[in-house]
Amino acid sequence: MIQGVNTDTYFNITIKAVNVLGEATAESFPPTMIKTLPPPPLAPINLRTTSVGPSFIEITWDLVSRAMYYVATITEESTGSSHILENIHGNSTVITRVQVALFYTITITAVGEYESSPPSEILRVQAKFPTPVIRRNFGNSTIRASNVTHSSMVLSVERVDNAVS
Structure with a gap:
C-alpha cells in the first residue's frame, strides 16, 4: 500500500x-x-427541524461539497427500530410515519461519487401533539347558553379539533 x-x-x-x-x-x-480518488464529502452540519407535527418531522441541513445526494437515518429511541430515506437531493426532507410523543434520533450522511461522509451529529426530536384550534365563527358563537336563570345556566360548546379537555 x-x-x-x-x-x-x-x-x-x-x-x-x-x-x-x-x-x-x-x-x-x-x-x-x-x-x-477525490476526498469524500464532509459530514453535513447544522441539522435542524423546520417543522414538527403529529405525523411528520421536517428537517434541513447545510449542503456540503462533493455530495451527490444525502441519506437520512431515523431511529425510534424506545424500540431502536430504524428506517432509511435514500436519494435525498437538496438539503431538506420530510420524515413521515412518526408517532406522537415518541422521540426520534436523526442523522444525515452525504454520499459522494466514490465514498460517503461520516454521519452528521445526531438530532433528537419528539413528534408533537397537534395544537388545538378554536375556529372563529363570525355571526355564530362557539359557546351557546340556554336555560339561563339568576343562579344557573346550561352551556353548549362546539367541538375543538385536537383538544383533549
Missing part, C-alpha cells in the same frame, strides 16, 4: 524488476496512469 498520496491526482506508475545485485533488469512500459 502506498500512503500519503494527494487526492484527485494522476500518477504514472512504472514497475522495475531488480536482481540480487540490485540492478534493474526489466521495466514495465508504457507507464500505467492511475488517478487517486
Whole structure:
C-alpha cells in the first residue's frame, strides 16, 4: 500500500524488476496512469427541524461539497427500530410515519461519487401533539347558553379539533 498520496491526482506508475545485485533488469512500459480518488464529502452540519407535527418531522441541513445526494437515518429511541430515506437531493426532507410523543434520533450522511461522509451529529426530536384550534365563527358563537336563570345556566360548546379537555 502506498500512503500519503494527494487526492484527485494522476500518477504514472512504472514497475522495475531488480536482481540480487540490485540492478534493474526489466521495466514495465508504457507507464500505467492511475488517478487517486477525490476526498469524500464532509459530514453535513447544522441539522435542524423546520417543522414538527403529529405525523411528520421536517428537517434541513447545510449542503456540503462533493455530495451527490444525502441519506437520512431515523431511529425510534424506545424500540431502536430504524428506517432509511435514500436519494435525498437538496438539503431538506420530510420524515413521515412518526408517532406522537415518541422521540426520534436523526442523522444525515452525504454520499459522494466514490465514498460517503461520516454521519452528521445526531438530532433528537419528539413528534408533537397537534395544537388545538378554536375556529372563529363570525355571526355564530362557539359557546351557546340556554336555560339561563339568576343562579344557573346550561352551556353548549362546539367541538375543538385536537383538544383533549
